[in-house]
Amino acid sequence: MAIPQIPGPRGPTRQNMSSTRSFMDGGSTPLPRPATPLIARDAEVTAVVSLLRDSAVRLLTLTGPGGVGKTRLALAAAAEVTTDFPHGVVFVDLSPVSNTTLVLSTTAASLGLRDIGAESLHHRLATAIADRRLLFVMDNFEQVVVAAPQLRQLLDACPEVTLLVTSRISLRVSGEREFPVAPLPLDEPAASKDAGDSGAVRLFIERARDIRPDFHLSAETLTAVTEIVRRVDGLPLAIELAAARTRALPPATLLRRLERRLPILSGGARDLPLRQQTMRDTIGWSYDLLDATEQALFRRLGVFVGGFTLEAAETVGADSTDTADEPQLNTSIDVLDGITALIEHSLIRLSAGADGKPRYQMLETVREYARDRLAAFGEDEIIQSRHAVFFLALAEATGWELDRRHLPDKIQQLEADHDNLRAALDWLAHRGEPEAFLRLARSLKMLWIFHGPHEEGRAWLEQALARAGEASPLLRSQALYVLGVLAVNQDDVGRAEACFTDSLALAQVHGDLDGVAHNWFGLGLVAMHRHQFIEATTHLEAALATARQLDDRVLASVRSGLALSFLGASAHAQGALAEATSRFEAALLDQRLVDHRWGIGLSLIGLGYAARDRGDLVRAMALFTEGLAPFTEIRDQRIIALALDGAAGVAIAWGQPERAARLLGAAMSMREADGLPVEPAFLATHDRDVAAVHAALGELRLAACLAEGAALPVAMVENDFTTVAVPPPGSVPRTPVLNHVDRFGLTPREVEVLSLLGEGMGDREIAETLSISERTAGNHVQHAMQKIGVDSRTAAAVFAVRHHINEHPLMGA
Known part of the structure; x- marks a missing residue:
């Protein structure tokens, strides 16, 4: 289409002087005055005003999806700068215009210029405003975007004119500055008194009050309203349409009906354009502007x-x-070109993925419209099947890699597509694809172990195993193992034991050495959760021996390292610190050989516990710090909590009980979020640490610090962790030691006995040192062990060393 050229201004003629006088006398279209105030857009208004006052910005385009509030923002900003444009601010409504040749004539008409006489209207427009300091607000440009070069020509001819354009599509002409308008932020207020912090919630309240003056936000309605505005993506138009429904529906009922958004988001004000009276029409307006391939x-x-x-x-x-x-689908599509076009039309948006690669997203209201169109064209079965096949392949390839390497970016990729993976699982579950369903559920092992929710993973696996009765034995064995790990992590040892036992039998029958190693390891975990550490050691030794027979040397090192790490944990639980240290160090050799960072981190944390309980606190903190790093990358809450517990013990020993309590509270919160217990091998030491903090702080202060730690953001928890510091020499107060001993009701003699146990003495040496009988010494040992809650002399000795019993004042009496 030929675009009319606008010549530069010439000297005034009788006709254009008359037209100019008409314009100066008030023939222009003023800014509309909205009937309701603009809510939660202060920052955007300030930014747009700043750009309009920038002499380098003469063409500013507000872009965004339909219903995001571009027009309201443009009007608010334009109203702020009226004094900056002494010759006027003119509103040009392009919503009824579909013929691109009418853009400039509509603009001229907004100035009161009429298309009369022999002279070109386009020339008369340029002449009339050539030296005028004017702002044009050109609303709804998307359907005439082909006419954008005419605006560029107008600006070239009129150096004092500025254009503020609203469009769902960028104009793509030189000199354009684009300002994307985002939906309202979806902050979640913690209580109704904080609702004002959420712009989306405030907008809902105000529009609901327009209909029902008695509407107010209570504690009961806060959750429903917050979820309603989230469901509609924070789009102002959608929020207003939803709020209009409060005439007949309370928020909780409205929320339930928003499972399908588009049917309920209708019934807008009658004075709005038809395309803005329902969200379906608003999105359909954008859809109709696409060509056939872009629509497909x-x-x-x-x-x-x-x-x-x-x-x-x-x-x-x-x-x-x-x-x-x-x-075969009928439309030939270049996907990259198509995505670019959809971004330009504000139907999808670009975001950065966790791995730095681009990701694209649709607002949920827009996605629902797309799904409706997909079904209308009869393509939903084909496309949903492709979607499931793609994510099954992705999960299996990623699972294979994660079995051999700790790759945080791969975990993050799965987490980014968690919702897609759920959708694929659901599709396969209901489409008669039981084996593919089980394959996908099995392949998400690492996602559920590291990120959870464990309960969700278990539910999918139970369902898939029940449906896949004819699946291959090896596939069932692998799925049973994953289910067992998730169950044992949640301390459901009965279900876990059954899964590992059945999986082990299948693996043995079919000669799957990796499966055999896996399931001996799993049975070792079950025994540890039952605090049967001797039995756990036997199973873990079997896992280690089998893992070393694997032909895949990378897998052999990963499996061996894992078995050795848990053998170290089992030894620690039995008070055998030297053996625990040896096992963790051997695990590190295997894990570093293949750079398995998850295993390396676990072994370092285990070594930190061993160093801490030997009294080497500086080394312990260094090990905890180094070991924590890989788990923060993938947000493995279970092992992060283990490291926080370990650092809390160091903080206690260094006279920092409040910091210790915050760390313990943060760890408890992480475990509770996914229904996880304290790691069984470290439960006894955890309980003693909690008791020590209780003795130092008292009931009320301990509860407050635990709650504070549980509520801390991750960054602040990490700060508490990294600032556990070595105290100056002689500055560690003796009070925690005294309070800790008194907490257990130890007698002076039992304090002496524990101190001597910590020095490695047996009953005979203790009896000789204290000038008592060997039998009496043994009785004191047993009584002390009962009071401090340990079941072995080694554990009692560890307790004495950790808690500096030899420094207790009674030892000098």
């Missing part, structure tokens, strides 16, 4: 939940070349 890609991308990568879009959204597996 848009529909297909609606299958993704929570975003997608370019690779996923190219696999799922492009046309298949393999007609043997599925019907």
